[in-house]
Amino acid sequence: MTLEHLIVLRHGETEWNAAHRLQGHRDTQLNARGRRQAREAAPSVVALAPEVIVSSDLMRARETASAVAVLTDLAVSTDPRLRETSLGLWEGLTRDEVEAGWPDEWQAWRTTTSHAAPPEGESRWQVAQRAVEVVRELDAGPARRALLVAHGGLIVGLTGLLLGLPETSWSTLVGVGNCHWVALHRMDGRWRLHAYNAGLGGVVLPTEDDEVAGL
Template sequence: MIYGMLRHGETQWNVDKRIQGQTEHPLSDLGRQQARAWGRALAGQGWRRILVSDLDRAVETAALINESLRLPVTPDPRLREQDWGQWVGRTVKELCEEIPDLVQEQEQHGWEFRPPGGESRTEVLARVLASLADHALNDGGSPCLVVAHKGALKCLAYHCLGWTFLPHEPDPLKPQRLHRFAWTSVNGEGRLAILNLNEHLEPARA
């Protein structure tokens, strides 16, 4: 089946470059405009359901997209952003200035990067893959739009690319793009593969 995956719209903490983790923040006015525009762009593409993180910024994004699509919406907490523990509310710049050695040490852990009191990227990947597997099994393979978070989407992309999550690897995801993945079952084992990263979201012309 096909998953079309989006990050939620902009929040004020995104603008401020603050780590949100699993805390709740509403969309900014621009974030709401983005979501409505994405809905118009995604109309008529054959989507059958919206699968969404249960955090408010993702739920609000999905609801605004759904003003155009009018689809069933299924929330799933397994699609949440990475839990950033004690680093929530901080900026990366602040952390690098105040605790540079700890930040550098964690960056070298790659997939096992874990903010103090938070979760690792390996754990994020496991729960997101479990969500996609369950949906693929239970929904008959219908194309599904997924609204989630940057950390969750990066884990899926790095997993499919076979990357290590070390600092020398560039971020493969551009902002405000649709990312298409295919879920297939081989010998009873589910596998995820990238079809297209960074697809432009441009509303269809009338």
């Protein structure tokens, strides 16, 4: 195991984020505010000294990763295993539309076991299992500090899995804000949480919408 520090950065804002529309695997791009967020966050992320950058292959994550990489001599590699949760039938719908159409499923997905999933979509557990493969592969390489650029729902699942949190408690982790990050470091062979939902404004208290990882 070589990794000592892991930073997981959420992408900047998209028009779908602004409209509270669920994206999942839909390949949306950053809006003007999201591009500004990425530029403004980049120096702070670079200061954490990543030695390798791996991004989700979705455009909103790639654009965010590029804003960081341009301040370094690092190339960005992409990996589809870092994609957001597949939200199945909910993709493209607003939060209000999903709550109206699937009230019980929505509540279960938000507040119960990590194995709950949207209709025809993925659970947090499934997402974490594919994302952690990327971490394990990095762990077999030379880098001590890695930056992953990904998505809110994936970050919740991956954080819960790496910290060894009970699966029933993953839903207590709020969604990470746009261009905010989670920082973990390894001590005595175990991952420890250094910062959660960190960003230029410090730790940000979530709004009701931010509590839904995957928007």
